[in-house]
Amino acid sequence: MKAIEVEATVEHHTIRVPPSIPEGSRVRVLFLMEDVAGRPTEGADLKRLLAGLTEGLTAEDLHRPRDLGRGDVEWPS
Numbered sequence: 190m191k192a193i194e195v196e197a198t199v200e201h202h203t204i205r206v207p208p209s210i211p212e213g214s215r216v217r218v219l220f221l222m223e224d225v226a227g228r229p230t231e232g233a234d235l236k237r238l239l240a241g242l243t244e245g246l247t248a249e250d251l252h253r254p255r256d257l258g259r260g261d262v263e264w265p266s
Contacts, residue, residue, distance in 0.1 A: 190217075 197204040210216065240255055 193207070193209075195207055206216075236257060240257055243251060
């Protein structure tokens with residue numbers, strides 16, 4: 190039996206098999222997943238989650254102060 194290592198992302202409960210594996214081949218699969226405990230739960234504060242996103246940002250973007258909104262609004266009497 191040969192062994193190859195493949196990293197894949199599950200999409201619709203499916204992973205893609207490399208084309209180097211011939212159709213009809215018997216394979217043994219071991220799933221190693223990242224710990225799901227660190228993932229946000231339902232009801233998590235969406236604004237804070239979006240404020241924490243950094244993908245696609247430059248170092249200059251990351252040095253800006255984090256804007257989480259206006260906070261408590263004071264209305265004139």
